[in-house]
Each structure stands twice: as structure tokens, then as C-alpha cells.
Amino acid sequence: MGSFYEKYELLNELGSGSMGSVDECVEKETQIHYACKKIELRLDPWNELQWMKNLVHDNIVEVAGNYQDDKYVYIVMELCRGGTLYDRIIQKGAYDEPSAAKVMHQIMNALQYCHETAGVCHGDGKPYNMMYNVDDDEDAVLKLIDFGYTAKVTDAFSIMNDGPRVDVRDAGVILYSLLYGEYTDRTPIELKRRVTEGTFDLYLMEKPILISQEAKDLLVKMMSEDPNNRPTASQVLDHPWIKTRIHDDDSSPQGDSSEITRCGECCRIL
Ligand SMILES: Nc1ncnc2c1ncn2[C@@H]1O[C@H](COP(=O)(O)OP(=O)(O)O)[C@@H](O)[C@H]1O
Ligand SMILES: [Mg+2]
Numbered sequence: 001m002g003s004f005y006e007k008y009e010l011l012n013e014l015g016s017g018s019m020g021s022v023d024e025c026v027e028k029e030t031q032i033h034y035a036c037k038k039i040e041l042r043l044d045p046w047n048e049l050q051w052m053k054n055l056v057h058d059n060i061v062e063v064a065g066n067y068q069d070d071k072y073v074y075i076v077m078e079l080c081r082g083g084t085l086y087d088r089i090i091q092k093g094a095y096d097e098p099s100a101a102k103v104m105h106q107i108m109n110a111l112q113y114c115h116e117t118a119g120v121c122h123g124d125g126k127p128y129n130m131m132y133n134v135d136d137d138e139d140a141v142l143k144l145i146d147f148g149y150t151a152k153v154t155d156a157f158s159i160m161n162d163g164p165r166v167d168v169r170d171a172g173v174i175l176y177s178l179l180y181g182e183y184t185d186r187t188p189i190e191l192k193r194r195v196t197e198g199t200f201d202l203y204l205m206e207k208p209i210l211i212s213q214e215a216k217d218l219l220v221k222m223m224s225e226d227p228n229n230r231p232t233a234s235q236v237l238d239h240p241w242i243k244t245r246i247h248d249d250d251s252s253p254q255g256d257s258s259e260i261t262r263c264g265e266c267c268r269i270l
Contacts, residue, residue: 004067004074010036015084017128019043019148020072024079034064037075045073051147052077055118059110061131061143082132082140085174086183089127094181097215101245103178105237106142107171112233114144115153115164123149125170127183165227168236172222179211179219188223195219214241 011024014035020043025036039045052063052075067074085103089095095103107130114120122129124146132140153164162169169188176191177183184191195216218241224230236242 002067003069004036004076007067008034008036008076017146019045019048025076033079034076035079037077038072039075040072041068041070045075047150048147049073049075051118051120051150055114055120055147057110057113059106059142059144060113061145077145078133078143080131080133080143080145082135084128085130085132085142086127088132089177089181089183092181095178097179097212097241098245098248100175100178100215101242101248103142104171104175105242105246107144107174108233108236108242110142110144111164111167111171112237114150115167115233119153120150121153121164122147122167123151125167125174127174127177130174162227164233165230168222168230168233169224169227171236172219172230175215175219175222179215189225192220192223192225195223212241214239214244217241 007029008025008027011026011033014022014024016022019037019039022035022037024033026033039048049066052061053066056062061080062078063075064078065076067076107125111122111125114122122144125144129144129146131143131145133143134140173188173191176195186194195211218231218236218239221229221231221239222236231239
């Protein structure tokens with residue numbers, strides 16, 4: 001198989017996290033660029049590698065090869081040039097509902113595949129762990145990355161109690177971020193309370209954000225405290241908000257301005 005360094009040249013760092021760094025690399029023979037996640041053997045990279053190699057889906061990053069020397073495992077994967085979903089949320093602020101639904105549709109398709117076809121729970125569904133393959137808004141495809149916390153659905157029940165529905169809750173937090181343009185480390189319980197009670201700090205919003213009742217309904221269900229009350233990935237995909245909004249164009253109206261009233265320090269969205 002040869003060593004990683006015989007076949008590839010390492011270039012700039014793309015990102016780093018708890019498992020080490022991810023660098024851009026180029027295959028010497030073809031000049032094709034990839035991303036390479038280098039994980040120290042002492043951090044036990046085998047679980048992550050195994051899942052990444054086994055999961056094949058349009059919305060999951062594709063592995064091109066893997067290598068090992070006496071210190072590291074190198075996972076060579078498709079290069080996502082479009083940045084993380086986190087970058088986009090920070091850049092764009094609040095999404096309109098059709099755009100948010102299109103993002104959620106891709107995330108939930110990947111999760112449905114993980115839970116129902118592959119029998120695994122991703123376990124770390126943050127916007128840093130979702131990337132766009134290209135830097136082009138129209139055609140960019142969202143890819144799930146980072147399978148460091150992935151576990152079999154059956155094991156996930158004992159590890160995280162919530163089983164695969166932990167991913168649904170994490171996706172609910174992402175839906176909140178997309179709709180309100182705010183990535184926050186508030187707990188899902190706090191976020192749910194903000195959505196149901198409708199109180200938001202004015203300084204967070206340049207203009208009032210109107211969210212449709214259907215979007216709020218899905219959001220609140222996905223962030224239910226009791227995992228049994230959360231929808232499955234398939235049920236999210238079947239929710240009327242996703243089903244209708246993905247077909248709307250971005251200028252479709254959302255929310256109803258009669259739903260919003262202002263009060264002193266806060267903005268109340270009913
Ligand atoms: N395929 C990829 N293409 C481009 N950048 C990537 C790719 N995979 C990871 N990255 C970058 O590296 C960061 C860390 O990767 P990740 O797999 O999440 O590592 P960790 O397990 O350490 O969190 C990501 O947030 C992203 O910025
Ligand atoms: Mg990560």
C-alpha cells in the first residue's frame with residue numbers, strides 16, 4: 001500500500017479539533033487535492049475509521065483511503081472546499097425558511113441513513129461537523145464529517161441514553177441556529193423555552209424574525225426533553241414544514257407579521 005507520505009504531500013491546515021489536525025493534501029500522481037485527518041494511534045482512531053469507511057451517502061464525507069505508520073492513522077477524504085455550516089451561519093445570519101428547510105433536509109437524510117440503514121448514531125451533530133463540498137451556494141452539497149463519537153444504535157442507548165434521538169436533538173439545535181441566526185451553547189431546554197415563550201433579547205436581532213408555526217412545531221418537538229417524544233429522522237423528513245418548504249423559493253413569505261408584538265426590552269414572537 002505504501003506510506004501516506006510516498007503518495008501524498010501535506011499542504012496547509014484546514015482545521016483542528018480534539019482528535020488532532022485535518023490538513024489539505026495532494027496526491028502526487030494525480031495532483032488531486034484531498035483532506036487528511038491525522039489521528040494519533042494512542043487516541044484509538046479505529047472506531048472512527050471503520051465508520052467513515054462504511055458509511056456511503058451523498059451527504060456524508062467520502063473516504064478515499066487510509067494509511068498508518070508507527071504513530072498515526074491518516075484518513076484521506078474528499079476535500080470540502082465550502083467551509084463548515086458554522087461559518088455559513090455566522091456569515092449569513094438568520095436563514096429564510098425555504099433555505100433552512102433545504103439545509104435540514106440534507107442533514108436529516110444523512111441521519112436517516114446512519115440510523116436506519118447503517119444502524120449507527122453520529123453522536124456529535126454540531127455545525128462544525130457539517131461541511132459544504134464546494135464554495136458555491138447553489139450547488140453546494142452538505143456533508144456530515146467527524147465520526148469520532150459514532151456508536152452502534154444499540155450501544156448508543158447505553159452511552160448516551162437517548163440513542164439515535166440524540167442526533168435529532170442536535171439537529172434541532174441547528175434548526176434553531178438557522179432560523180434565528182444565532183449559534184449558541186445554551187441547552188436545548190433553554191432554547192425550547194425561548195421558542196415557546198417567544199422572548200428574545202432585542203440586541204440579538206437587527207430586525208424581528210418571523211417564524212412560522214409549522215417551523216416552531218418541528219423545532220419544539222425535536223428539542224423535547226424526553227427522547228421518546230422527539231421525532232425519528234424519518235418523521236422529521238415527513239414533517240409538513242420540511243415537505244412543503246423545500247419546494248418553496250427563497251422569497252416565499254414566512255411567519256405572519258400579525259404574529260409579532262413588541263414590548264419594552266424584549267421582542268415577543270407569539
Ligand atoms: N473533508 C474535509 N474537508 C475540509 N476541511 C475539513 C474536512 N474534514 C475536517 N475539516 C476541518 O477540520 C475540522 C476538524 O475536523 P473533525 O473531523 O471535526 O475533527 P475533530 O474530531 O478533531 O473535531 C473541521 O471542523 C473542519 O474545519
Ligand atoms: Mg469535529
